[in-house]
Amino acid sequence: MLNRLLPPPGTARILTLATLVNTLGNGAYLTCSVLFLTRSVGLTPVQLGVGLGVAAVLGTLLSAPLGYVADRVGPKGMQIGALLVLAVVYSGMVLVNGFWSFVVLACVIAVGEAAGKGSSGAMIAGAVPPAQRIELRAFVRSVNNGGIALGALLGGIPLLLDTRAAYVAMLLGNAGTFLVAALILSRADRVPVLPVPADGPRLVALRDRPFLVFTVIDGVMASTYNEILSIGLPLWLATQRHAPLWLVTAALLVNTLGCVTLQVWASRGVDGIRDAGRIGRRGALVVGASCVLYGLTAGLPVWAVCALVLVAGAVHVLGELWLSTATFSVVFGLAPDWAQGQYQGTYTMGRQIGNMVTPPALALLVTAGGTAGWVAMGAAFAVAGVVYPAVVRWGRRTRPGVTAEDLATV
Structure with missing residues (x-):
């Protein structure tokens, strides 16, 4: 046990x-x-x-x-x-x-x-x-x-x-x-340095177009689902003057407990990159649904706002867990073993791009758009979820040794 x-x-x-x-x-x-x-x-x-x-x-x-x-x-x-x-x-x-x-x-x-x-x-x-x-x-x-x-x-x-x-x-x-x-x-085993192929570029991750597209899409989504609770929800509740601000802390607690206790559960049974497209699509659609639920709290009684925010927070964390599992699968799965470090570093660039564009976009959608802004955010996640498997399939198609039967599983 x-x-x-x-x-x-x-x-x-x-x-x-x-x-x-x-x-x-x-x-x-x-x-x-x-x-x-x-x-x-x-x-x-x-x-x-x-x-x-x-x-x-x-x-x-x-x-x-x-x-x-x-x-x-x-x-x-x-x-x-x-x-x-x-x-x-x-x-x-x-x-x-x-x-x-x-x-x-x-x-x-x-x-x-x-x-x-x-x-x-x-x-x-x-x-x-x-x-x-x-x-x-x-x-x-x-x-x-x-x-x-x-x-x-x-x-x-x-x-x-x-x-x-x-x-x-x-x-x-x-x-x-x-x-x-x-x-x-210092007590860990040394990871051996693998030889670099002699006939290719050294910074291969920066030339891997499907991986770069994935990095931007997934990085922006990851930044957004992180910032929803730290930027989007506080701004939203502040505009709903009858909504208690302690709900932000409650939603963050639900998210933290879910990420700590359920992340390993979400990753079990996932067959690497073969399942990444399906898991990523599910996660994006579920986070998108949570955005709609946050937006539906407008004008509701306090008790209903409290209940709906907590439900939305639980839905949100499930989608986040599935999306992060898909991220692990794609980054490890598309990187050749001799270039795992540079693929991890390149993915970090996508997250940083997301960190730059997400805060102002979230603030604008929530404060100016109201419920419609939350629905638009949910729709953006849904579109990304639909695109996700196609990007993963594109990435797999460009790897050596992948067959048509393999691609059919994405």
Whole structure:
């Protein structure tokens, strides 16, 4: 019974434990970072936004090349190196005294995170046989969500104290989790570096058109279903003046509990990329249905709004679980084994693009469109769900050795 609740022994469990430790610190930092940088350092909101934007662009541009480096030097060394660099940089955040020092450190953090994401995906791909990759990735996502949630609770302590000393303690504690995660990861097996084909491009992921199309579609969808609860629902409930704002917390709790407890369940029985199109279509349609349910709360009595938001939150998390499972299947399934890191890095670029376009689009749809805006968002998910299997089939058709019978299963 216990083995079903844990990833396989060895490197898989080591990766999961390192993720848990690291995300505890990340959750605390995410909770406190804005107030630390504005209240303690003295940055204006505009300076904060510009600095984070510059860092995000740099991290996006370097994601694929850093993933390529992880494939060539080995993802274990790359990931440990990224963790150590981030430990130093987060410690250095206590010395930030103005805009330019913040921009420099934010850029280094963005590069370190990009290196860590590509190498982490390649580590997962090399830690277990191909048939077990999706389930291990589900374990890691589940632990990632749980760690961030617990870290956010810990981050509430510095927020309550609201002193520079408390924020500095949080920063140093976060840096410490990177060091501990690197130490844990040092016990993992080394993932062998596979030879690159001599007759092809090195950055093959950036020339893989079906994968790039998938990356944009899936990345925007993933960013949207994440931001619905942090941007869309709060703005919506604020305009529905009779709706209690604590519903945002309740919906986030439903989402977090679902992602932590059900992600592995959602991944079991999925036959890799063969099932990815079907699972992705189902997930997109279900998230689209949740958007419509959120929109139908307009003008309802308080008790009905509460009930419908909680139902919509449960529907939302189911769709999110299926979509994330499909994402794992496609990214692992389309990448050649020698290029897992660069494919993981390239997919990160799609997520970053989504993170840039989703917030303003959501805000406009919810505040200006009302119920019609939510319905339009649901329709967009439905269209993406219909397109999803075709994009997956296109990607599979361009892989060597795939037969017409294989494509019929998508």
